[in-house]
Amino acid sequence: MESFHKPIKNQKALMKFFVFSSSFFAISLCVSMLLLAKTKLVVDMSSSLQSLLRVSESDPTTTADHLVFGIASTGTAWNRRKVYTKLWWNRKPYNTMRGCVFVDTLPHEENANNNNDGSLPPLCVSEDTSQFPYTYKNGQRSAIRVARVVKETVALLNHSGVRWYVFGDDDTIFFPQNLVKTLSKYDHRLWYYVGSSSEIYDGAQVFGFGMAFGGGGFAISSSLAHVLAKVLDSCIQRYPHLYGSDSRVYSCITELGVGLTHEPGFHQVDLRGNIFGLLAAHPLTPLVSLHHPEFTDPIFPNMTTTQSLQHLFEAVNVDSERMLQQTVCYERSLSWTISVSWGYAVQVFQNNMLLPDVLRVQKTFQQWLWGDVLKGIYNFNIRELHPDPCERPTIFYLDKVFSGKDGIASSYRKHFQNCSYKEPMKKLEVIKVVSNKLYLDNKQTTRRHCCDVLPSNNAGDLMEIAIRECKYEELIYML
Template identity: 35%
Template sequence: MPSAVSAEISTTQLQKLQFSPNNSFNRTTLTKTLAISGLVLYLFSIFLFNDHPNCQASHFFLPLGFTRPTPPKPNPTDHHSPTDLSHIVFGLLGSEKGWRYRKSYVETWWRPNVTRGYLYLDRAPAKDLFPWSSSSPPFRVFEDNAKLLDLEESKHVAPILVRLVHAILEAFRQEQEGVRWYVMGDDDTIFFVDNMVGVLSGYDHTKYFYIGGHSETLRSNFFHSFDMGFGGAGFALSYPLAAALARDLENCLERYWYLRVSDQFLMSCVADFGVSLTAHKGLHQIDLLHDISGLLSAHPQAPLLSLHHFDKVDPIFPAMNRIESTNHLMKAANVDQSRLLQQTICYQKQTNRSFSISWGYSAHVYENVFPRSILKKPLETFRPWSKDRPPRPPHYRFDTRWPSDDPCEAPHVFFFESVGKSGRGDEIVTNYVRSWPRGLPACSVFGNHSADYISKIQVLSPVMKLPEDGRSECCDVSPLGGTNIIGVKLRACMEDEIIA
C-alpha cells in the first residue's frame, strides 16, 4: 500500500534531476520519473478519498492560504417548517384564590409535557394546592412589582397593568427557544390548541402580529376599543412583536400609566409599533349572561379557538354542571377540533324540515324550510353583559333571532351525546339526543309534519380535517329505516350548490 512518504520526491532527487550539460540524466529520464511520481500521487489520492467519503478532492486543489467556508449549521428554529404546538407558549393569568375553582377548566385542554407555558399567580399557592397536579401548567408567582407600581410620586400604575406586563415579560424570558407565538389568556378560558395551531400557521410568525377577538357585547367594544383584543378570550403575539414589547413594556407603563384596563394598555403599546389588531371570530370573550346555547349552536364560520367566562354563564349542556359540560365538549374536541361548533345546514324537502348541526354540540330541527341566511343568526337565548336593567340596545356585534313559540319557527333541540368511529373506520359518528319535548303542536302551515317522534340525530362526518376553503360543509338527510333516528351525512358542497 503506497504511503505519503513513498509518494514524495526528496530535495536530493530533485537536485539530481536538474538539467545541466554534464548531467548523466537526460530529458527522457526526467520525464519518466515525473510521470511515475504523478501516477503514485494519483493512486494515493484515490485511496484517501475512497477511505474518507466525506472528504472532497477539490479541497486539495485550492490555492494556498484559501480556506473553503464551512457550511452553516442547521437552524434549530427553521422558520419554513410547519407551525406545531411546540412553537406556541401559553401564559395564563390567574389568582391563587381562583385557581381552586378554575384548574378543572384548564386541565381539560392542557396537555402535560406537550403544551408549553405557565400559570402566573398573584401569590404562592397555599399548602392545600400541593402536591401540584401534573395535569396543570407549571406555576410562577409574579415578581415583586413595587418599583413599577409607583413610577413617580404623582403617577400610580394600576396593579392589573403590571401583572399583564410581567406575565408577558416573564413568558418571553423563560421560553424563547423555537417559539413563534405567545398566547396570553385567563385561567377560566378554555383553549382549543389544535385549532390554535392551524390558525396561527396561516400567519407569518416572522412579522409583527397581534391577533385577538372582540367582545360579543357592542357596548364593551364601544367603551374600550374596537381595535382591542379582549384578553380573557386570549390574544396571540408573534415572536418579533413580543420581543419588541419586552424591550419597551416598562417604558410603555410610563407612557400609559393612567390606563386602568390591561387589554387597552397592551393595545396602546402595540399601536406604538405601528401594529393594529388582527381580529379573529373564533376567540370568544363571552361577555354574555345565562344560556349561551343559542350562540354555540350558530357559531361563526371560523375555527373555535377559545371560550372565556365559563363561571359567568349557565352550564352549556343540560343536566350537567360547568365542569361536566366542559369535559363533555372536549370529548368531541379531542376527536375533531376542526369541525367543533361548525354549523352545517341541510333540508328534508318532502317534509319541509330544516336541519342545523353544530358539530359536537347541538342539532336543531325546524318544521319549516329556512334559508341559511336566517339559520346562521344565533337564537338570543342569552342576555348582554351590562349593568343596565333592562339593558339598552344595541346589544351585540352580530345579528340574532328572538326565540319564538310559533311551532313553524321554534326548533326541536338536541344536544351532543357521544362520538366515535363508524364500523368501517372511515367516518366519525356523533349522536345528538333530545333533552326535553318541544311542547308545541306541529306546524300546520307546512303540512303538519311533526318532528316530535325524533329522539336522536346521528351525524356522519369525514375523518379528514375540515378544509378552510371559505365554505361551510353541506349535508344530506336520510331517516334510518323504521326508527326514530334521523341520519345526517356531512360532505363537501358541490360547485355552485345552493343551501336553501
C-alpha cells in the first residue's frame, strides 16, 4: 500500500506544479500581449505623428494663391484710394490674388463694380450692422462694419485652399512677396494672429501693445479665422465702448486665448511729414506693408505721392526681399560711413559713425498727434537730426534699378542740399550698388549683409559699392 500511495502523492504535486506553471504562463502571456499592444499603440502614434510631420514637410510652399484679402473701404473713399491697392494687387508674379474690397455702398461711378482687367479686387457691399451697439464718444459706427469684414471675408464663396486671411485698409500698401515670405514661417493649421503695433508709444499704450493695428494690416491663419468668424458677432456685442475695428477683432481673438505674433515688417505709420528716417532704418526683416500715404510726404523728392510709390515698386519688382534692407560699410581713406537702404536711398556720413548709431531711426518726421509728452515717444530708438542741414548725411535717392545675368545693379543720385561740400563729396553725383537677389531663409536668423567700397573712377563723380554676405567672424566697423 505504501508503494501504491507514494506515486499518487507525486502525481498530485506534479499536477499542482502544472497548474501553477500554466497560470504563470497565461499571466505572462497576457502581460506580454498588453505590452505588445501598448508598444504597437506607441509605434502607431509615433508613426501617425511622423506621417503628420511628413505631410507638413511635403506641403507645397505657401504662395499668394493661399491668401485671401479683406480690404476695408467706403463708397466715397474707394475711387480716390484705389490707386494704392492697384500698386500691389495682381502684380507679377502674383496675378491670381483673391479677396474683396468691402464698402458701405457702391461708388457713384458707372461700372464701378466691373473690374475686367483684374488690376483691382472686386467690390463687396457690407452687411447691415444697425443691430450692434456702438457707444464710443466721437467715434464712428463704421468700426463695427469694418470689424465684421473678418467674418464676411471668411464667408466668401469659391475660396478653397485658403491658408491665411489678410486684412487691411484701402490705403494699406502690401508687398505680396514679402507678406508670403513672412507668413510661410508659420503653420496655418495652428492658430496665429500676425501683425504689428503702432510706431508711437501712446497709441500702443491706449489700444494695446498686443493688438495688431489694422492700417498696417494683419493676418489670421485659416484655422483661427473660421473659429473667429463663428463667434465674432456675439463677441463684439460686449465691446460697444471701443474705438476701432482692430480693437474689436483683437478683443475677440484674445477671448479665444490667442496672442499676437509680432512681425515688425507691418507698418502702421502713425507719423506725419517726411518718413525718410523710418524707411532708411528699416528693421532686419522683409518690408510687408506701409500705411497712411495721404498723411506723409512723398517718399522721393520732386514726385507726387503716387509717383513716388510707383518708383519704389520699380525696385520691389526686381528684388522684393531686399527692399529697404540696410547695409553699412566704410570708406576708410575719407573716413566716410555709408548706409545703403536698398531700393530707396544711400546716406553718406562724412565721419566715422559706429554701427549702432547708424541703425537708429532719424527723426525726420512729425508726431501723429500733438499733446502731452507721451505722444512724442516712439517704440524704436530715435536719433535727433543735426540742427545744421550741412552736418547731416548726404542723401542719394534711387534713380534706376535693373537686373542682368551678372546680378542686380541700382543707382542712386545725389539730392541737392544747398551745402558747401568738401572736394570729394562735391564731385560725387552717383552711387552704384551691385548685389545678388536676396533669398531669406526662414529657418535661420537673418544676418545683416556687408558691403565694400570699390575703386572709384578718376573723375570722382561715381562711387561703386558691392553688397555681399559677411564673412564668418567679420565685424562691421571702421578699421
